[in-house]
Amino acid sequence: MAELLEVKNLSVSFETAQGEIQAVRDVSFSLKSGEVLAIIGESGCGKSVLCKSIMKLLCNKARIKSGSITVDGVDITRYRERDMQKLRGRLFSMVFQDPMTALNPTMTVGSQIAEAVRVHHPGMSRDAVYQRVIALMELVGIERPDERYGLYPYHFSGGMRQRSVMAIALASAPKILFADEPTTSLDVTIQAQILDLLRDIQRKLGTATILVSHDLGVVARIADRIAVMYAGKIVEIGTAEEIYYDPRHPYTWGLMMALPAYAKAGEPLYTIPGMPPNLLDPPKGDAFACRNAYALAIDYEEMPPMFKVSDTHYAATWLLDERAPKVTPPLRGGRNV
Amino acid sequence: MSETILDVQHLTHQFRLTKHTTIRAVDDVSFQLQRGEIFGLVGESGSGKSTVARCIMNLYRPAGGRIFYRGVNVCDPKQYRMHKNMLQTTRQMIFQDSTSSLNQRMTVADIIMEPMAINHIAPPGGSLRAEAERQLHDVGMDASYLNKYPPELSGGMRQRVAIARALSMEPDFIVADEPIASLDVSIQAQIINLFKHLQAEHGFTFLFIAHDLAVVKYLCDRVGVMCHGKLVEIAPAAELFAHPAHPYTKLLLSAVPIPDPRLERARVLQTFDPSDLQDTGEMREICRDHFARMPVEGVPH
Ligand SMILES: Nc1ncnc2c1ncn2[C@@H]1O[C@H](COP(=O)(O)OP(=O)(O)OP(=O)(O)O)[C@@H](O)[C@H]1O
Ligand SMILES: Nc1ncnc2c1ncn2[C@@H]1O[C@H](COP(=O)(O)OP(=O)(O)OP(=O)(O)O)[C@@H](O)[C@H]1O
Ligand SMILES: [Mg+2]
Numbered sequence: 001m002a003e004l005l006e007v008k009n010l011s012v013s014f015e016t017a018q019g020e021i022q023a024v025r026d027v028s029f030s031l032k033s034g035e036v037l038a039i040i041g042e043s044g045c046g047k048s049v050l051c052k053s054i055m056k057l058l059c060n061k062a063r064i065k066s067g068s069i070t071v072d073g074v075d076i077t078r079y080r081e082r083d084m085q086k087l088r089g090r091l092f093s094m095v096f097q098d099p100m101t102a103l104n105p106t107m108t109v110g111s112q113i114a115e116a117v118r119v120h121h122p123g124m125s126r127d128a129v130y131q132r133v134i135a136l137m138e139l140v141g142i143e144r145p146d147e148r149y150g151l152y153p154y155h156f157s158g159g160m161r162q163r164s165v166m167a168i169a170l171a172s173a174p175k176i177l178f179a180d181e182p183t184t185s186l187d188v189t190i191q192a193q194i195l196d197l198l199r200d201i202q203r204k205l206g207t208a209t210i211l212v213s214h215d216l217g218v219v220a221r222i223a224d225r226i227a228v229m230y231a232g233k234i235v236e237i238g239t240a241e242e243i244y245y246d247p248r249h250p251y252t253w254g255l256m257m258a259l260p261a262y263a264k265a266g267e268p269l270y271t272i273p274g275m276p277p278n279l280l281d282p283p284k285g286d287a288f289a290c291r292n293a294y295a296l297a298i299d300y301e302e303m304p305p306m307f308k309v310s311d312t313h314y315a316a317t318w319l320l321d322e323r324a325p326k327v328t329p330p331l332r333g334g335r336n337v
Numbered sequence: 338m339s340e341t342i343l344d345v346q347h348l349t350h351q352f353r354l355t356k357h358t359t360i361r362a363v364d365d366v367s368f369q370l371q372r373g374e375i376f377g378l379v380g381e382s383g384s385g386k387s388t389v390a391r392c393i394m395n396l397y398r399p400a401g402g403r404i405f406y407r408g409v410n411v412c413d414p415k416q417y418r419m420h421k422n423m424l425q426t427t428r429q430m431i432f433q434d435s436t437s438s439l440n441q442r443m444t445v446a447d448i449i450m451e452p453m454a455i456n457h458i459a460p461p462g463g464s465l466r467a468e469a470e471r472q473l474h475d476v477g478m479d480a481s482y483l484n485k486y487p488p489e490l491s492g493g494m495r496q497r498v499a500i501a502r503a504l505s506m507e508p509d510f511i512v513a514d515e516p517i518a519s520l521d522v523s524i525q526a527q528i529i530n531l532f533k534h535l536q537a538e539h540g541f542t543f544l545f546i547a548h549d550l551a552v553v554k555y556l557c558d559r560v561g562v563m564c565h566g567k568l569v570e571i572a573p574a575a576e577l578f579a580h581p582a583h584p585y586t587k588l589l590l591s592a593v594p595i596p597d598p599r600l601e602r603a604r605v606l607q608t609f610d611p612s613d614l615q616d617t618g619e620m621r622e623i624c625r626d627h628f629a630r631m632p633v634e635g636v637p638h
């Protein structure tokens with residue numbers, strides 16, 4: 001099947017007074033229709049910047065330095081805002097991590113959803129738009145939608161704001177949905193309902209989703225594949241099973257070990273030692289080396305390539321080189337216990 | 338021995354939705370916090386957790402009930418004015434959504450130093466800037482971020498700046514509304530360890546609101562569960578997770594996601610009958626320190 005999205009060797013930088021911040025470094029991946037790819041990784045490692053660069057929503061300080069972005073067979077890397085405006089709504093929709101900034105505080109929630117409906121169904125009658133908005137609000141679990149249609153975002157709790165954002169995103173029936181922490185502000189029962197709702201819509205419409213999340217429970221529920229990012233690079237990518245049951249990169253091991261779900265009562269939680277590197281001047285070797293108990297001498301010298309573990313599973317760590325010493329992952333029995 | 342630092346009595350708050358509808362966001366909620374404990378408040382989205390927090394921090398004036406902090410009735414304007422300085426320096430709040438609570442035009446250093454500067458607090462570590470650097474370091478960010486502005490930071494970094502700002506005041510009591518949801522698991526673990534450390538070393542008291550029940554189970558000493566504006570259950574954390582009594586608590590615990598794809602995908606969502614959640618009963622003690630709102634007949638255990 002043809003790839004819906006193909007990102008090749010993408011690098012994105014910000015020009016700042018202190019110098020060039022290399023937020024995304026040489027990232028490649030692809031995505032098929034109907035697939036959910038989760039991106040996980042340290043705060044500040046470039047997940048949001050990567051998503052925004054694909055949608056071409058970066059601020060003017062940002063620059064795509066190299067690489068290409070191909071959507072539905074069209075190379076949009078050099079597209080300007082004028083070209084994107086026509087395309088964006090048809091291809092992309094988004095749900096961001098912060099519902100308050102995603103919603104316009106001066107417009108009622110109902111009219112914001114209505115606006116999204118109208119953009120994609122120009123010429124729809126007023127009444128039909130209203131009915132569609134109410135249906136979307138019901139779909140995302142906003143009770144008493146007719147009463148709440150005329151309320152402003154500040155009337156809503158965090159969870160309900162995010163449901164409104166979901167309704168707006170779903171109004172356009174996009175090809176790719178970018179969901180940046182879509183369920184963090186929801187209670188776990190609604191969280192699971194929204195994830196299942198996403199899944200359903202996905203199956204029915206063939207929407208592909210790029211999900212950014214820190215919640216490895218959420219990712220386990222809906223991701224088909226997972227990309228692990230560190231300091232602007234994808235350091236491991238594979239199916240959900242491969243990443244959870246057979247992780248290969250020491251950074252992925254660290255993430256799994258830090259989960260409170262598996263912590264022992266009374267003992268401090270495991271944390272990955274040290275801090276992420278400065279993206280102003282990333283180290284020349286493996287950016288994770290100085291925090292990695294398994295680092296080899298070569299890690300400080302040379303960036304590891306993506307080693308193949310299986311047809312779907314790749315990891316950028318010198319531990320996978322055939323000359324590397326064999327190490328046992330610190331996770332018990334391949335499971336993240 | 339134990340000293341009640343916060344006493345919330347019959348707290349009620351409502352919002353007017355339209356001319357004809359009001360929402361009872363918080364409905365007769367009572368609980369106490371002992372000095373040095375971490376109390377978790379969990380529950381439905383929209384059940385009133387943030388509203389409780391905002392009433393406690395004097396951001397809303399409650400429609401009914403009383404809130405005592407160190408014996409001061411904070412809802413009473415006269416008492417509030419009399420103790421304003423103490424209330425402002427010893428209590429801090431970390432918001433669910435820090436992006437909008439940070440001043441976009443201030444540098445990270447200024448944001449962290451501001452409360453200390455306003456309250457004329459001389460930091461133990463010398464200059465305010467050195468103190469800001471130390472606080473930033475504690476939340477896992479290095480000094481290179483001191484001169485940045487919030488829009489130049491990632492979401493998780495902004496949240497950590499908000500945490501550093503609140504902790505810089507070395508408050509006795511912290512209300513943290515979803516403070517770590519936007520952070521990656523390793524930084525989450527670091528902040529949780531930091532909170533535990535502040536509790537153990539300095540006797541900080543926390544009201545910790547969160548949706549991540551694995552974190553709540555690990556971090557909190559006691560937990561209250563809210564549903565539809567009411568507190569439906571309150572118990573020591575271990576007891577609550579082992580023996581949930583109220584139907585809503587059971588539902589909530591059954592929905593905790595498991596970080597394991599095969600187990601998680603196989604997990605069937607429980608559906609529930611909202612009428613089960615109707616408030617039929619009274620808060621009653623079902624075993625030591627474990628209270629649940631139960632119908633008069635059906636007392637479990
Ligand atoms: N407008 C900007 N100007 C300068 N630097 C920026 C800008 N936006 C982002 N950055 C930098 O780019 C890097 C990546 O940021 P990004 O927002 O993609 O992180 P993230 O992985 O989404 O993190 P989080 O999980 O905390 O949201 C960070 O180091 C951040 O400081
Ligand atoms: N400023 C406001 N004006 C009107 N209604 C409000 C306001 N703030 C909250 N509400 C309503 O009060 C109820 C409780 O909201 P609150 O934000 O306290 O819930 P919460 O438990 O914090 O939810 P979440 O988990 O989603 O953050 C909700 O029904 C909400 O819509
Ligand atoms: Mg982000």
Ligand SMILES: [Mg+2]
Binds near residue numbers: 158388433
């Ligand atoms: Mg809230």
